Amino acid sequence: MLCLEGLVKQYKTGDRALKGIDLDVPDGQVMALIGPSGAGKSTLIRCVNRLVEPTKGSVRLNGQELTKLGQGELRMARQRMGMIFQEYALVERLTVMENVLSGRLGYTGFWRSYFRKFHQTDIDEAFRLLERVGLDHMVDKRADELSGGQRQRVGICRALIQDPELLLVDEPTASLDPKTSRQIMRLICELCEERKLSAIINIHDVLLAQMFAQRIVGLQLGEIVYDGPPGGLTPDVLTQIYGEEDWESTIEAVEEEDGDEVIDEEPEAAGGDQQAPDLGRDRMAGMT
Amino acid sequence: MPVQEKDELKSWQRRDRRTQLTVWAGYFVGMMVFVWCWQLMSEETFWDFVWDAPRQAGDMASRMVPPKWGYINALWRAIWDTINIATLGTLMALVLAVPTAFCAARNTTPSVTFVRPVALFIIVSSRSINSLIWALILVAIVGPGVFAGIIAIGLRSIGFCAKLLYEAIEEIDENQVEAVTATGARGPQVLAYGIIPQVLPAFAGISVFRWDINIRESTILGLVGAGGIGLHLSSSIANLAWTQVSVILLVIIVTVIFSEWVSAKVRHAII
Missing domain, CATH: 1.20.5 (Single alpha-helices involved in coiled-coils or other helix-helix interfaces)
Known part of the structure; x- marks a missing residue:
């Protein structure tokens, strides 16, 4: 269980990115965090593992206060939180296997990791995870040879091999085409289900958020303006989060797709990282 | 408008x-x-000399041919010394340049206020003094010979290598570093996994590029007594032994072509 209380982040420039966030994420819950660019979504999840230092407030993971930890304890705490990034953030010049195993760095001594002598149990787990996401034939490929969707799968493996208690996911689909986006979201949600993991997923795409998350939190200018089930996202709520726009079609689209998913038309491109806008995303791009 | x-x-x-x-x-x-x-230059120039230049050049060229090919046997040792000066000097520079670069790069320096200025000062002072001047000073300190040449080349190259390397370090993709940090890795592990793989190609490129430059620089260090083929060049010029000078110049050209070929091959292989 992750508890945020009165979380405030003020950047040196004076921007208050978060204005006192109170949020509880129970175990096993997949929560989507939506909101316009600059609402503080990235800041929020980075405050949890302190890639960004929170200014005020408390962050507790399963009872442990994270904001007061010293460097060593912080590293231990970070090992319990897996993170998945927007642009995959794989180390491009290392192989798939090295990237996955880098999730175990916290548990491995420096020289062992330097000479790539990881524990056999870690290597077994890496193979298992890569097989699970369908990349076991890519083990020796360099990360920069993969397509966008494949890279994100490696990113997922890197996060999961940490054996985390919580997943922090920052715009996992922003660089992917619509079909790959869904596959990645489905994979993340399935894996969370399998491992009873809770996750915070930052996402721009309202459709995807509604399709996959159990709970949606809307952030606007550093404040929570919506917290509820996916079904509760009415045009009024979306207007409150994003601003004035015609939201009817976004909501209709979701309702249609809940029945069957055959709207995907884009095959997965080799380069994979160009944005192929679908209806909802297009709208959002115009917005921000 | x-x-x-x-x-x-x-x-x-x-x-x-x-x-x-x-x-x-x-x-x-x-x-x-x-x-x-x-206009100013033309007033200051003795045009008689200039008009005479082609004849003088022809005269010197005629005294340079035929090159005294036998003299090359006296040069092998000097060529070997020259290559050694360049190679060992480059190695010395790299060993010192890597920590300097990490201290100078804004994103890896231990302290922006204290350590970074020191590192930048080392870089600037090394770069601002030509290797010939370093050699002149070092010949006075450690005596003439190859050792002075190696140190001179090394000192001059620290700044060059460290500057290019720290620029490469500052240009890395921070997301990759952030991702490695987020796994709970220790500082040195973040360096080894997040930063070094990103700067390795730049590092290799810089090394061979500098080695290539140093081959050229070390050919003249002998002029001030710091060993290598330049020693023979200066004594041949002093003795007006022009047929020997032409052999030396040809040897230098061949050596430089060789070093360029090697560095081009290496750079091609790593990039």
Whole structure:
């Protein structure tokens, strides 16, 4: 269980990115965090593992206060939180296997990791995870040879091999085409289900958020303006989060797709990282 | 304003009239300065010597041929020394440049206020002094010979390598570093997994590039007594042994071509 209380982040420039966030994420819950660019979504999840230092407030993971930890304890705490990034953030010049195993760095001594002598149990787990996401034939490929969707799968493996208690996911689909986006979201949600993991997923795409998350939190200018089930996202709520726009079609689209998913038309491109806008995303791009 | 409206017609030019005139004035002033300098130089020049130059050049060339090919046997050792000066000097520079670069790069330095200025000072002072001058000083300190040459090349190269490397470090993709940090890795592990793989190609490129430059630089260090083929060059010139000078120049050219070939091959292999 992750508890945020009165979380405030003020950047040196004076921007208050978060204005006192109170949020509880129970175990096993997949929560989507939506909101316009600059609402503080990235800041929020980075405050949890302190890639960004929170200014005020408390962050507790399963009872442990994270904001007061010293460097060593912080590293231990970070090992319990897996993170998945927007642009995959794989180390491009290392192989798939090295990237996955880098999730175990916290548990491995420096020289062992330097000479790539990881524990056999870690290597077994890496193979298992890569097989699970369908990349076991890519083990020796360099990360920069993969397509966008494949890279994100490696990113997922890197996060999961940490054996985390919580997943922090920052715009996992922003660089992917619509079909790959869904596959990645489905994979993340399935894996969370399998491992009873809770996750915070930052996402721009309202459709995807509604399709996959159990709970949606809307952030606007550093404040929570919506917290509820996916079904509760009415045009009024979306207007409150994003601003004035015609939201009817976004909501209709979701309702249609809940029945069957055959709207995907884009095959997965080799380069994979160009944005192929679908209806909802297009709208959002115009917005921000 | 580059956009002008005239009877519904919008025309666009790169510059408005004012800027255009300023640009022309700039060219005009530049031309004036050039003409003035030319005049000044031509007054200071002894034109008789200049008109005589082709004959003098021909004369020197005629004294240089045929090259005294047998002299090359006296040069093998010097060529070997020259290559060693360049190679060992480069290695020494790299060993010292890597920590300097990490201290100088804004994103990896232990302290922006204390350590970084020191590292930058090391880089600037190393770069601002030519290796020939380093050699001159070092010959006085450690005595003439190859050792002085190695140190001179090394000291001059620290700045070059460290500067290019720290720029490469500052340009890395921070996301990858962030991702490795987020796994709970220790500082040195973040360095080894997040940063080093990203700067490795730059590092290799810089090393062979500097080695290639150092081969050329080490050929002249002998002029001040710091070992290598330059020693023979200066004594041959002093003795007016022009047929030997031509052999030395040919040898230097071949060595430099060889080093360029090697560095091109290496760079091609790593990038």
